[in-house]
Amino acid sequence: MADLDPAEKLKELASTMASVEAVLDLDAKNTEIAELREQSADPELWNDQAHAQAVTRKLANLESIVNKVGAIRQRLEDAGVLFELADAEGDADARAEADRELEALRADIGELEVRTLLNGPYDEREALVTINAQAGGVDAADWTQMLQRMYLRWAEQHGYSTDVYETSYAEEAGIKSTTFAVKASYAYGTLRGEHGTHRLVRISPFDNQNRRQTSFAGVDVVPVVEQSDHVEIDESELRIDVYRSSGPGGQGVNTTDSAVRITHLPTGVVAACQNERSQLQNKATAMGMLQAKLLERKRQEEAAELQELRGEGTSSWGTQIRNYVLHPYQSVKDTRTGMETGNTGGVLEGDIDPFIDAEIRWMRSQEKDG
CATH class of the missing domain: 3.30.70.1660 (Alpha-Beta Plaits)
Known part of the structure; x- marks a missing residue:
């Protein structure tokens, strides 16, 4: 990947991101988020403190994953624009900033990719x-x-x-x-x-x-x-x-x-x-x-x-x-x-x-x- 130009690097990261999204099954997660939000709105939920805390923790976790995926998708698009502007204007500082963002994206997508491997029967537990x-x-x-x-x-x-x-x-x-x-x-x-x-x-x-x-x-x-x-x-x-x-x-x-x-x-x-x-x-x-x-x-x-x-x-x-x-x-x-x-x-x-x-x-x- 080191020998590729930025556009190719971003294309590879986008491909990896698509694979991660497929494994995470965002549609299913959004459906579950809607169900958990409905449960959390029930005033009787807190009659069982332990169950209520489990519901709110799971909801927060799912929302965090979905929001993170959306944010990374947006950053991938923004990084492409940043490289184009830096090259068009010959701005070395902007190019260095774009390179740093590319490395940060690679690390964040790698972290999400590891999360997709946590699919054992008890992996999602505390x-x-x-x-x-x-x-x-x-x-x-x-x-x-x-x-x-x-x-x-x-x-x-x-x-x-x-x-x-x-x-x-x-x-x-x-x-x-x-x-x-x-x-x-x-x-x-x-x-x-x-x-x-x-x-x-x-x-x-x-x-x-x-x-x-x-x-x-x-x-x-x-x-x-x-x-x-x-x-x-x-x-x-x-x-x-x-x-x-x-x-x-x-x-x-x-x-x-x-x-x-x-x-x-x-x-x-x-x-x-x-x-x-x-x-x-x-x-x-x-x-x-x-x-x-x-x-x-x-x-x-x-x-x-x-x-x-x-x-x-x-x-x-x-x-x-x-x-x-x-x-x-x-x-x-x-x-x-x-x-x-x-x-x-x-x-x-x-x-x-x-x-x-x-x-x-x-x-x-x-x-x-x-």
Whole structure:
């Protein structure tokens, strides 16, 4: 594409855009938008707060996609005019501006193209993210907290709402585990490729001899359950513990035992919530988290059975997926896609979209080959 003139580049982008529009099925989306607007106008909708919020979030998401497609279409037309005027007047500044807009259009259309790949059964759901410290002692706990910040900053940059349900702080520094929700449509489809082990190599700030330390943290991403999901849970198979929420250094956050931890005894799956003052609210949230984790476990088991029937190997998504090296050089590299950058600071501040886009394309290619 680099050797093509601007008109040909715009023609190729317009062709890609037409393909994206066909997959997105804008007519169907506009029909759904009209239906959701009708629902949102019903004064009785808010009698069920959770359902009302789901309706308004879905409506906002669909309107955002349709509006974005329309805006990009208009920009493609405007870019063509901008190039013609710049060339006709020999205006170097206008030509440079047109070139920048062309690159911006390519990036935005590429982002939309990735969205069309999110067509899995749960991809449009919100996401529940759990991060656990693994090998590496205090450095692993610190690394877990760094990853939590990375994902929360990423969500903030995109305007996605988040809710931290549980954080278990380590004694010296960092956190042993955390669970938070990313409340945005397609959050699960977008983030599910982040599932796996993340490895950090750096000079340990906790080692008085300034030795290099390797530490690990595991990221788990599951879709948030909806009312239509069927997840059977026998209450006799649950252990429910209540305890006092705590902050950094073990200090008490709540003065009552309002935090709730639920363990599903047959599987060992655990869900905990401490962000509400009410024990009943924390229990309800933890139960929802447990259902989400059991739903994803069921999905993974079904996928494994299908792979076995096909004679395929097991999935490696739960293994080490990304290396973050801060010493002796600066690099973040994904072991599956090969995506790499030296901008480690940017990545740790939430600039992970290039990695996410690459892994979405990689996952789809793996599923297509399968």
